[in-house]
Amino acid sequence: xxxxxxxxxxxxxxxxxxxxxxxxxxxxxxxxxxxxxxxxxxxxxxxxxxxxxxxxxxxxxxxxxxxxxxxxxxxxxxxxxxxxxxxxxxxxxxxxxxxxxxxxxxxxxxxxxxxxxxxxxxxxxxxxxxxxxxxxxxxxxxxxxxxxxxxxxxxxxxxxxxxxxxxxxxxxxxxxxxxxxxxxxxxxxxxxxxxxxxxxxxxxxxxxxxxxxxxxxxxxxxxxxxxxxxxxxxxxxxxxxxxxxxxxxxxxxxxxxxxxxxxxxxxxxxxxxxxxxxxxxxxxxxxxxxxxxxxxxxxxxxxxxxxxxxxxxxxxxxxxxxxxxxxxxxxxxxxxxxxxxxxxxxxxxxxxxxxxxxxxxxxxxxxxxxxxxxxxxxxxxxxxxxxxxxxxxxxxxxxxxxxxxxxxxxxxxxxxxxxxxxxxxxxxxxxxxxxxxxxxxxxxxxxxxxxxxxxxxxxxxxxxxxxxxxxxxxxxxxxxxxxxxxxxxxxxxxxxxxxxxxxxxxx
Numbered sequence: 001x002x003x004x005x006x007x008x009x010x011x012x013x014x015x016x017x018x019x020x021x022x023x024x025x026x027x028x029x030x031x032x033x034x035x036x037x038x039x040x041x042x043x044x045x046x047x048x049x050x051x052x053x054x055x056x057x058x059x060x061x062x063x064x065x066x067x068x069x070x071x072x073x074x075x076x077x078x079x080x081x082x083x084x085x086x087x088x089x090x091x092x093x094x095x096x097x098x099x100x101x102x103x104x105x106x107x108x109x110x111x112x113x114x115x116x117x118x119x120x121x122x123x124x125x126x127x128x129x130x131x132x133x134x135x136x137x138x139x140x141x142x143x144x145x146x147x148x149x150x151x152x153x154x155x156x157x158x159x160x161x162x163x164x165x166x167x168x169x170x171x172x173x174x175x176x177x178x179x180x181x182x183x184x185x186x187x188x189x190x191x192x193x194x195x196x197x198x199x200x201x202x203x204x205x206x207x208x209x210x211x212x213x214x215x216x217x218x219x220x221x222x223x224x225x226x227x228x229x230x231x232x233x234x235x236x237x238x239x240x241x242x243x244x245x246x247x248x249x250x251x252x253x254x255x256x257x258x259x260x261x262x263x264x265x266x267x268x269x270x271x272x273x274x275x276x277x278x279x280x281x282x283x284x285x286x287x288x289x290x291x292x293x294x295x296x297x298x299x300x301x302x303x304x305x306x307x308x309x310x311x312x313x314x315x316x317x318x319x320x321x322x323x324x325x326x327x328x329x330x331x332x333x334x335x336x337x338x339x340x341x342x343x344x345x346x347x348x349x350x351x352x353x354x355x356x357x358x359x360x361x362x363x364x365x366x367x368x369x370x371x372x373x374x375x376x377x378x379x380x381x382x383x384x385x386x387x388x389x390x391x392x393x394x395x396x397x398x399x400x401x402x403x404x405x406x407x408x409x410x411x412x413x414x415x416x417x418x419x420x421x422x423x424x425x426x427x428x429x430x431x432x433x434x435x436x437x438x439x440x441x442x443x444x445x446x447x448x449x450x451x452x453x454x455x456x457x458x459x460x461x462x463x464x465x466x467x468x469x470x471x472x473x474x475x476x477x478x479x480x481x482x483x484x485x486x487x488x489x490x491x492x493x494x495x496x497x498x499x500x501x502x503x504x505x506x507x
Contacts, residue, residue, distance in 0.1 A: 028052035048225035053099035060123035063090035128183035182409025201236030288315025299367035303327035362390030
């Protein structure tokens with residue numbers, strides 16, 4: 001079994017260190033209903049969402065002779081490299097790209113998860129993470145449920161199957177009452193496409209239209225790729241059903257204070273996506289401008305760490321009147337190789353991925369913009385790359401506040417004790433990474449990029465990774481992972497007691 005704690009044959013040590021030193025991609029979902037090219041459109045939409053997860057991909061299609069699926073480990077192009085797409089036919093489909101925020105990276109955990117009951121076929125694709133998945137799983141196992149994966153998505157499937165409801169949408173709504181955390185769900189049944197978004201709106205989900213057919217996606221960039229028209233965002237706590245006679249919308253939970261994940265804008269989402277009314281590139285560029293105004297640096301050139309920090313770097317350069325340069329080049333075409341046995345070869349692997357342009361940085365005072373620092377190992381190497389290329393000074397500016405707390409809603413980060421900002425002061429981090437100066441944004445400055453000027457704890461965003469204030473209650477094992485004995489929560493997500501607290505449906 002391949003475990004996320006154990007390097008796989010296609011991951012280098014630098015791959016693993018980089019994953020540990022960045023907030024790692026979540027997952028991406030897509031669905032389309034009643035379109036003659038559903039499998040092909042799903043494939044291209046998943047390619048557009050590939051940045052959200054590169055460990056596994058899959059697709060489920062409903063045809064006249066039942067539900068068929070194909071999934072595997074690797075990139076979308078790898079999973080469907082041998083003609084598998086041509087074998088999937090039907091007008092309704094859902095797809096998924098995965099990074100294992102919960103559960104090991106095995107084929108069993110690849111999505112969509114498909115199940116068949118005596119009443120329905122069902123396929124589920126999930127972006128996010130359930131904070132009460134372990135308790136729910138224990139309760140289900142005590143009642144006889146058998147699990148084939150370690151993914152929390154399978155917990156949702158079991159809750160739906162055991163709901164006792166005849167109508168599928170009612171069964172889904174019943175299951176949603178029991179789960180807590182961040183989630184954007186897309187589900188395919190025999191004759192419906194169902195979607196739901198968690199009551200706080202932690203994870204994004206949008207609705208689009210193409211040739212009279214409705215589609216759903218984690219980001220608008222997927223809609224743009226297939227030529228679909230954006231209609232609206234799915235609302236927090238909303239459950240929608242798409243069927244042959246149109247769309248039915250209902251609420252499975254009362255509206256809560258919206259808590260959209262700010263890291264979607266800072267790092268995860270593609271710059272060309274619009275999420276909850278904000279364009280990602282515009283937000284990042286505004287962050288760079290605020291950074292330049294509040295945390296200036298004397299330099300000759302501004303450089304962004306590719307790719308997610310380029311927009312912020314351009315904003316910093318524009319506001320500071322310091323020239324923006326491409327002083328770091330990312331090689332996007334190197335293949336993953338076997339684990340390198342020595343430190344020298346591991347360092348060479350880093351240089352293969354990212355090079356400093358000597359002709360640009362030599363003899364220059366560099367203002368280096370990055371979106372975040374997790375453990376500090378990657379940015380330390382980047383600072384050293386710039387110095388080796390002749391930079392006389394490196395002033396580091398971060399377009400987010402210090403990352404001090406792990407995420408529990410679908411982003412894979414280190415535990416709190418492994419986060420450098422949780423255990424070091426800004427001055428200590430500056431020395432650790434070898435920069436001449438280091439400054440972060442404040443949470444208040446981050447909120448200004450969204451034109452929110454009130455107290456940040458009342459902002460419609462989740463900033464728990466910066467503040468430790470989680471929008472849901474955390475079970476004990478999640479508190480342990482956070483390294484604190486407190487939740488710092490606003491309110492619990494679930495609208496009624498969890499499955500394990502009730503002793504199961506039959507209690």
